[in-house]
Amino acid sequence: MAFHYELRFAGIGGQGNMLAGAIIAEAAIFFEGKYATQVPTYTSQVRGGPTKADIIISDEPIYFAESTHINFFLALDQRTYNLYKGDTLDGAIVLVDNGLVNVPEEDRKRWDVYEYPIVRTAKYEVGNVITANILSVGMTGELTQVMSLDNIFKAVEKRVPPAFLELNEKAFKMGVDIAKKLKAEKGK
Amino acid sequence: MSKAEIMNGNELVSEAAIAAGCRFYSGYPITPSSEIPEHLSKRMPEVGGVFIQYEDEIASAMAAVGASYAGYKSMTASSGPGISLKQEAIGLACMMELPLVVVNVMRGGPSTGLPTRVSQADVMQARWGTHGDHMIIAVAPETLLETYTETIRAFNMAEKYRTPVYILTDAVLAHLNGRVELPDPSELEIIERTQPTVSPDEYNPYDVEKFGDIPPLPNAENFPKYKFHMTGLNKDKTGFPTVDVAAVEADEERMINKIMNNVKDIESFEYYKMDDADLVVFAYGTNAAAARVAIDEAREAGIKVGMFRPVTVWPFPEEQVAELGKTFNNMIVTEINLGQMLYEVERVTKGNVEISTVLQAAGVPIRPQQILDKIKEVS
Numbered sequence: 072m073a074f075h076y077e078l079r080f081a082g083i084g085g086q087g088n089m090l091a092g093a094i095i096a097e098a099a100i101f102f103e104g105k106y107a108t109q110v111p112t113y114t115s116q117v118r119g120g121p122t123k124a125d126i127i128i129s130d131e132p133i134y135f136a137e138s139t140h141i142n143f144f145l146a147l148d149q150r151t152y153n154l155y156k157g158d159t160l161d162g163a164i165v166l167v168d169n170g171l172v173n174v175p176e177e178d179r180k181r182w183d184v185y186e187y188p189i190v191r192t193a194k195y196e197v198g199n200v201i202t203a204n205i206l207s208v209g210m211t212g213e214l215t216q217v218m219s220l221d222n223i224f225k226a227v228e229k230r231v232p233p234a235f236l237e238l239n240e241k242a243f244k245m246g247v248d249i250a251k252k253l254k255a256e257k258g259k
Numbered sequence: 260m261s262k263a264e265i266m267n268g269n270e271l272v273s274e275a276a277i278a279a280g281c282r283f284y285s286g287y288p289i290t291p292s293s294e295i296p297e298h299l300s301k302r303m304p305e306v307g308g309v310f311i312q313y314e315d316e317i318a319s320a321m322a323a324v325g326a327s328y329a330g331y332k333s334m335t336a337s338s339g340p341g342i343s344l345k346q347e348a349i350g351l352a353c354m355m356e357l358p359l360v361v362v363n364v365m366r367g368g369p370s371t372g373l374p375t376r377v378s379q380a381d382v383m384q385a386r387w388g389t390h391g392d393h394m395i396i397a398v399a400p401e402t403l404l405e406t407y408t409e410t411i412r413a414f415n416m417a418e419k420y421r422t423p424v425y426i427l428t429d430a431v432l433a434h435l436n437g438r439v440e441l442p443d444p445s446e447l448e449i450i451e452r453t454q455p456t457v458s459p460d461e462y463n464p465y466d467v468e469k470f471g472d473i474p475p476l477p478n479a480e481n482f483p484k485y486k487f488h489m490t491g492l493n494k495d496k497t498g499f500p501t502v503d504v505a506a507v508e509a510d511e512e513r514m515i516n517k518i519m520n521n522v523k524d525i526e527s528f529e530y531y532k533m534d535d536a537d538l539v540v541f542a543y544g545t546n547a548a549a550a551r552v553a554i555d556e557a558r559e560a561g562i563k564v565g566m567f568r569p570v571t572v573w574p575f576p577e578e579q580v581a582e583l584g585k586t587f588n589n590m591i592v593t594e595i596n597l598g599q600m601l602y603e604v605e606r607v608t609k610g611n612v613e614i615s616t617v618l619q620a621a622g623v624p625i626r627p628q629q630i631l632d633k634i635k636e637v638s
Contacts, residue, residue, distance in 0.1 A: 110434060
């Protein structure tokens with residue numbers, strides 16, 4: 072079976088989830104030599120509406136680009152979590168900001184759930200709330216293990232304005248370290 | 260093939276337009292088409308072309324018609340509500356017989372509907388949106404690469420047949436970012452409008468006796484030398500109005516026949532896994548991607564199913580679909596609307612085939628599973 076991996080980054084407009092999804096897809100295409108797609112779904116509101124980015128990474132050309140069998144689901148907003156969690160496969164990795172999303176008990180039984188105050192950490196520990204998406208990208212890279220972290224960071228470098236690179240590097244590395252810690256707590 | 264790039268459907272339409280020789284873009288932004296003007300506002304000046312954002316859709320479409328009159332390959336893009344406004348200009352281009360490429364990035368409707376969401380509900384608007392008897396050419400790409408190649412073909416057909424050509428994409432294809440390997444520019448066939456070789460005194464823009472059904476049309480270089488009249492009124496060979504019964508009748512029929520007599524050149528379609536199929540799915544545009552996945556999965560389950568996919572959706576592939584009607588007992592028609600091309604399939608298959616449908620107008624793509632369920636139900 073050829074490699075095929077589906078992700079969904081869900082949140083509200085303005086959090087940077089579309090860009091985070093684009094970075095993952097670009098890392099797969101430019102630095103891993105794979106096929107990948109990113110499809111954004113958003114509403115008419117500029118900020119605050121439910122958004123999602125569906126990302127598919129594959130060894131083969133991708134025709135239908137919406138994620139329908141999700142291996143990794145990230146949510147930074149309760150409403151969007153409820154709205155878009157339905158396509159997540161049993162046993163999939165689910166990452167949420169537990170300052171913003173409450174994961175019901177039945178979902179914890181279905182999925183391998185990781186929780187962390189992502190947005191708060193970006194704001195107070197990285198030093199800028201806009202880095203929440205790159206912190207998420209770092210966590211995603213470490214939790215999914217579908218690509219090398221170096222290659223994902225190369226895609227971050229390609230996308231982030233030079234003036235903000237240092238800050239985003241800090242966010243990315245912190246994301247990786249947090250994910251490692253969460254995995255260790257689970258004995259993984 | 261050149262190196263792989265990451266682009267979305269709107270960027271690919273824009274780059275293909277430039278590669279096809281388009282040097283005039285006029286429009287008014289609207290989701291989900293706005294990346295087209297965004298991209299072309301940067302690219303047109305780089306290639307010596309003109310980009311203008313007008314006050315509204317009507318003005319911008321009229322400007323694109325005017326630029327074509329003046330010899331430029333021109334394009335305008337919008338989505339449902341904007342395309343409704345552009346219909347007057349599209350009809351004018353039909354009557355003036357001017358090349359024009361119109362991109363409709365389809366979203367939910369009617370009215371403002373679902374600005375950010377996918378739809379295929381404007382396929383009949385493309386055919387019949389402007390008033391009066393007329394023929395139109397429309398293409399509906401499925402993939403990112405095809406979005407590029409079909410845009411090139413749209414410009415070529417517009418120039419060759421002196422007609423508006425629609426490119427029908429949708430909100431998913433427009434915003435889908437993916438890897439695409441663009442053809443090398445030297446591999447592209449680019450068609451220019453035929454130039455008059457007669458002296459300016461002897462040139463008339465609709466002189467079919469002298470030039471045949473598609474008379475030459477001056478390009479930007481020749482336009483200042485050839486003074487000629489065009490109007491939205493039915494016209495004689497000089498481009499001035501006429502109500503002569505025989506002349507009007509001949510003109511109306513010729514404008515349709517110049518396309519229908521060349522349908523073999525204009526048509527484009529795909530037969531997917533049809534060799535041994537005993538069930539056929541009719542799908543087009545991005546929805547064909549869902550059908551393709553469903554067919555692959557059905558085949559893994561041992562169901563012999565294939566797809567007929569028109570790429571040129573107008574003129575409708577009558578001959579091919581009529582043949583499918585005679586060959587198959589069952590056909591599934593799927594489209595992201597509540598049944599539009601369905602009417603055409605029903606019309607040309609004349610009751611020879613049992614038709615089932617997978618139709619949906621909910622602002623989301625039809626999923627492969629929905630089509631697979633129908634395949635299993637029918638087979």
